[in-house]
Amino acid sequence: MIQGPSVDWFAIAPEVALIVGAFVLLLAAAFARGHERALSLILGLGTLIVSVGFSVAAWGDAPVVTMADAFRVDDLTELVRITVAALAALVLLLSVGWNRLREQGSEFTALLLLTCAGMGVVAGSTSFVTLFVGLELFSLSLYVLVAFDGKSRASLEASFKYLVLGTLGSIVLVYGAAFLYGATGSFMYDGIAASLAEGGSGEAVVTLGTALVLVGLLFKVGVMPFHMWVPDVYEGAPTQITGFMAGATKLVAFVALARILLDALPAVEHLWSPVLIIVAIVTIIGGNIAALVQTNVKRMIAWSSVGAAGYALIGIIVHGDLGLRGLVFYLATYAFTAFGAFAVIALFERDQSRAKGYATLDGMRAWGFSRPFAGMAMVVFLLAFAGFPPTAGFIGKFVISGAAVTNDYVYLAVVGVIGSVIGLAYYLRVIVALYDRSRKSDVGLPATPGLGGASLAILLCLAVVLLGGILPSLGLDWAGQAASFLTVAK
């Protein structure tokens, strides 16, 4: 009889709830044909609320390490779980009027719940094995979600590209983990760190392993030069999934990156730090310049999210208390900013009741007059991207830049400011297009299905972005509390 590892069920309750909810939903849908939409919304939102409830209940507790030490539940894990579940709930709200939710809503929602579960596993993993399992659980679900816009070829094309490049990234990551295992004899982050600190393990194998792990993770994070899947996938995916990916995937991938670099590989910081500095500079400048020449707003924001990832990298390069607090705050609020912006685009696409690809600058001309609330919300989200006060984007960039300056990385802060200035140029193009008086017409828009749900989703994102900017101390406290667990292993 093999002794299984001890499991703290309360610690992993959020993931268990999500997975159980996904399967209950699929079973229920088999018996209740024709009620796909109602079932998905009720069971999906219900499951997410239960999952968030477990996370909130455990917030502030001492960290729990369970599953043979391979999974750690601390406040950082909880913060990621809560943010991801909140974004998933917003996806459901935004999908209320979507015809695919009526047709195959249960499958869509079940995959969404499994994605959240996978992201929770990644956020808390302290071993490459758990990391890989969680990574694939959420990636595989996302590949299908990206392809969910059944009639659109772009959706399938995006999904296939994402599948190939995403799998390539995972394989490189595991290949690197295998070399680190060969050099240190462990898949656990703390085991690797302890072995590297002692020294003596083969220098070449460690370097190779670190390089491969870094490349694999940078693929997942979507920074240059491993960004090529980002614009295509973001453009082709159903817009609510694009928003979810821009927010949740980015947050989760960065948490995984930070945990590996700071918990497992602090001894080889001289290897990864210079690489990250170059990648961050190239990404901030390159991502923003590429966004400058886009005419499709969806693709433009996809490129701008590449630039935003470069900004977040600065937080990891600087690390220390302030850098990591800024990183967590920036990513958590960026998630809602990006989701809000894509939610407005989704509403626009639905207003046009045409196939996607029409969210061009020209197509959006004067649309801000017909939908005053969504238009003004878009302006706020774009200003938050650019880092204007009083939005959360300003606070996040301010804290990260401040951390860079106090830790002698002034040039990184300067690069960040240059990136923001380039960014402002194309964000203003969108704002100018939205409120182009010359094209203003008095013809009202037809009633759009699911307008209420979409407006509510946009309103909630707006609230987070503005509250994070006007009353930043609360959010910064939470982010600091979560980020404090990143350096605990040192």
Next chain:
Amino acid sequence: MTVGLPLFLAISAILFSIGLVGVLLRRSPLTILLSLEVMLNSVNLTLVAFSREVGGSDGQIFALIVMGIAAAEVVVGLGLVVAMTRREMVLDTDELRTLNG
């Protein structure tokens, strides 16, 4: 004659390179999926080889997990290829450029 760790690593590196070249250069989606599998198996070989060297069974268990996940990966990949065929999309990745720029 004993077969040593360097030989295993060399073979897995060759397999990995073959797979990578296949992913980057081949144009049929099916061949690309096949190449990804070759790469995953090269990783498995590395894991098992190191597991023998290090002792203990961690590496072998990870290799089993990788196999399981690789199977799931292929299911999704082939499902996508089937969906693409149904939409009468040309099965040539050079033609997949609706999304570009």
